[in-house]
Amino acid sequence: MIVAVASGKGGTGKTLIATNLFALLSKASYNVNLADCDAEEPNSLIFFKSTKESASEVRQMLPLFEPEACTYCGKCEEYCNYNAIFLLPEKRIFRLIEDLCHGCGACTYACKFDALKETEISLGEVGMYRVNSKSKLVEGRLRVGALTPVPVIKETIKASLDSEIVILDAPPGTSCPFIHTISKADYVLLVTEPTPFGLNDLKLSIQIVRQMEKPFSVIINRAGLGSDDVYKYLKKEKIKISMELQFDKEIAMIYSSGKLVIESRADIYQKFVKLSESIIHN
Amino acid sequence: MKVAITSTGNSTDAVLDSRFGRCSWFIIYDTELKSTEFIPNPNIDSIEGAGIASARLIASKGAEKVISGEFGAKVKGVFDSLNIKLIVIKEENKTIKDIIKLFQK
Ligand code: SF4
Ligand code: SF4
Numbered sequence: 001m002i003v004a005v006a007s008g009k010g011g012t013g014k015t016l017i018a019t020n021l022f023a024l025l026s027k028a029s030y031n032v033n034l035a036d037c038d039a040e041e042p043n044s045l046i047f048f049k050s051t052k053e054s055a056s057e058v059r060q061m062l063p064l065f066e067p068e069a070c071t072y073c074g075k076c077e078e079y080c081n082y083n084a085i086f087l088l089p090e091k092r093i094f095r096l097i098e099d100l101c102h103g104c105g106a107c108t109y110a111c112k113f114d115a116l117k118e119t120e121i122s123l124g125e126v127g128m129y130r131v132n133s134k135s136k137l138v139e140g141r142l143r144v145g146a147l148t149p150v151p152v153i154k155e156t157i158k159a160s161l162d163s164e165i166v167i168l169d170a171p172p173g174t175s176c177p178f179i180h181t182i183s184k185a186d187y188v189l190l191v192t193e194p195t196p197f198g199l200n201d202l203k204l205s206i207q208i209v210r211q212m213e214k215p216f217s218v219i220i221n222r223a224g225l226g227s228d229d230v231y232k233y234l235k236k237e238k239i240k241i242s243m244e245l246q247f248d249k250e251i252a253m254i255y256s257s258g259k260l261v262i263e264s265r266a267d268i269y270q271k272f273v274k275l276s277e278s279i280i281h282n
Numbered sequence: 283m284k285v286a287i288t289s290t291g292n293s294t295d296a297v298l299d300s301r302f303g304r305c306s307w308f309i310i311y312d313t314e315l316k317s318t319e320f321i322p323n324p325n326i327d328s329i330e331g332a333g334i335a336s337a338r339l340i341a342s343k344g345a346e347k348v349i350s351g352e353f354g355a356k357v358k359g360v361f362d363s364l365n366i367k368l369i370v371i372k373e374e375n376k377t378i379k380d381i382i383k384l385f386q387k
Contacts, residue, residue, distance in 0.1 A: 082331055083325075084334075086334055088342060088364075091341075091364075097356055
């Protein structure tokens with residue numbers, strides 16, 4: 001079973017939930033993996049004592065243009081489905097818009113004049129960390145300046161699938177990286193906080209998760225802050241709240257010192273036990 | 283000189299379209315001939331790279347200036363390297379006619 005822990009924006013406590021849930025299940029000797037898919041800022045690793053087992057680089061093909069060989073025939077531009085090639089034959093201008101390039105290779109295939117060579121760039125790394133004999137943490141880490149995190153996220157998820165339960169710490173936002181992560185999940189936990197911004201982002205995420213027809217429930221973090229608008233909304237939409245964590249300075253301090261909350265707070269431990277039961281027996 | 287303007291419709295009474303890559307129409311105004319050409323934007327439904335494809339269209343028409351409500355970073359980069367000047371007009375409801383007048387003075 002694959003569970004994604006997600007939120008529309010950063011800082012709602014998504015990693016707090018993902019790491020504590022993972023810790024609880026791994027201590028209960030489930031076969032469980034945690035995949036940190038927040039590749040732009042992975043930070044799940046600090047909560048665990050682990051040993052690095054291996055790492056692999058994620059690469060993408062990038063066409064390399066050879067101006068001397070180019071006849072400006074326009075074939076490459078025609079083949080590119082992503083508008084990544086900007087060609088002005090009359091001015092003999094060729095430009096590759098790297099941000100738009102998906103490395104599909106259609107242009108290098110199309111060019112009959114050997115003016116496009118295939119090179120590779122590194123997008124990032126997938127690291128495997130052993131936490132105990134039945135669980136590991138897989139961390140996706142984007143190279144600084146890399147154009148898109150999606151291929152790194154893909155590989156991170158792939159590397160984490162060899163387990164009974166997989167928890168995905170999803171990237172924030174509601175764009176491609178988020179959608180890709182959710183698409184792999186059997187169940188989605190949406191983490192929010194009861195503030196107007198939180199509610200707004202929650203609505204956007206719910207819209208996407210519903211479109212993708214994924215079963216989901218909501219976790220309210222820092223309950224007691226803000227207003228009860230989020231509760232009214234969830235009630236109206238008949239959405240299940242699977243856990244509530246009260247706003248609590250101590251929790252915030254434990255988290256920010258890189259420790260697991262379930263290890264020092266029995267009340268929170270109990271909440272995570274209930275949460276894990278509700279997901280596993282879903 | 284040719285000027286490209288993003289427009290919401292195919293007449294000079296239409297107002298400026300504030301989006302560059304996904305505008306409805308491109309209007310190419312020739313300041314010497316005082317002629318206008320209307321081109322429907324073929325890139326409206328592009329999933330990605332509408333701006334780049336539109337930049338290519340405009341550059342191939344030989345425009346030296348482009349007027350719109352906003353330009354993305356990738357598009358700016360391409361236009362800069364082609365030495366095509368970008369003019370941003372933030373006033374909504376400005377008609378194409380009014381914008382053309384600016385070039386007739
Ligand atoms: S297909 Fe090859 S030769 Fe033709 S324009 Fe593209 S790079 Fe140049
Ligand atoms: S590799 Fe694919 S996406 Fe990249 S420029 Fe070539 S055709 Fe376009």
